[in-house]
Amino acid sequence: MEKLNFQISINASRNKIWDVLWNDETYRKWTAVFSPGSYAVTDWQEGSKTLFLSSDGSGMVSTIAKNIPFEFLSIKHLGFVKNGIEDTESEEVKKWAGALENYTLKEAGESVLLEVSMDMNDEYKDYFLKVFPQALQLVKDLAEND
Numbered sequence: 533m534e535k536l537n538f539q540i541s542i543n544a545s546r547n548k549i550w551d552v553l554w555n556d557e558t559y560r561k562w563t564a565v566f567s568p569g570s571y572a573v574t575d576w577q578e579g580s581k582t583l584f585l586s587s588d589g590s591g592m593v594s595t596i597a598k599n600i601p602f603e604f605l606s607i608k609h610l611g612f613v614k615n616g617i618e619d620t621e622s623e624e625v626k627k628w629a630g631a632l633e634n635y636t637l638k639e640a641g642e643s644v645l646l647e648v649s650m651d652m653n654d655e656y657k658d659y660f661l662k663v664f665p666q667a668l669q670l671v672k673d674l675a676e677n678d
Contacts, residue, residue, distance in 0.1 A: 533631060533651040536660055540668040542644050544675035546602045546637045549644055552674045553635060554605070562670040565663055576605070583613060593618045597632065607633040628653050646671065 542549055552558045554576050563570040569587025574580055578599040585591035591613050598606040609631045611620035619625055631651035638645045646668065652660060 533628065533653050534657065535649055536652045536657065536664070537647070537649045538664050538668055539645055539647045540665075540672050541640060542646055542672045542675050543642065544644065546639070546644050549637055549646060549671065549675045550602045552671055558674050561674060562667050565667040565670060582607065585613065589616060590614050593620060603637055605635045609633065 544552075552562070556571070560569075560571050563572075567586040570585070570591075572582060572584050574582035574596065576582075576596060576599060578596050580596045582594045582596055583591060584594060592609055593611045593613055594607050594609045596605070597608040598604060610629055611618055611622075611625045613619070620629065628651070631653075633650040634648065636647040636649075638647065648664065648668070650660070650664075
């Protein structure tokens with residue numbers, strides 16, 4: 533797997549950006565870029581199971597690997613959810629299970645730098661290179677204008 537890295541400078545506090553990222557209402561807004569109607573079923577606490585779902589209930593099963601509030605959140609992806617059934621054992625899942633998606637907030641003078649790194653296989657690389665910057669722009673817009 534390859535690691536993709538994205539970053540954006542945001543003129544808002546780390547607390548505000550954190551809230552935009554992980555609050556249900558704003559999470560649904562910025563992740564709609566990936567799939568309209570996307571949502572997460574989680575409490576965002578370290579060790580918690582997390583379901584990232586689309587409007588039809590399919591998606592990914594993951595866990596919160598690390599949570600340092602207002603600074604760092606690491607998500608470990610474990611498998612798929614299809615037709616309400618979690619798959620963490622199939623050969624398809626084993627190709628990428630354990631992939632990490634990390635969000636880091638760093639003070640950068642007057643602004644905050646949001647850095648995202650994610651383990652990615654070739655199948656989805658081009659899609660995320662195109663779409664993830666759009667999602668980060670939405671996070672920026674929500675944090676600066678809300």
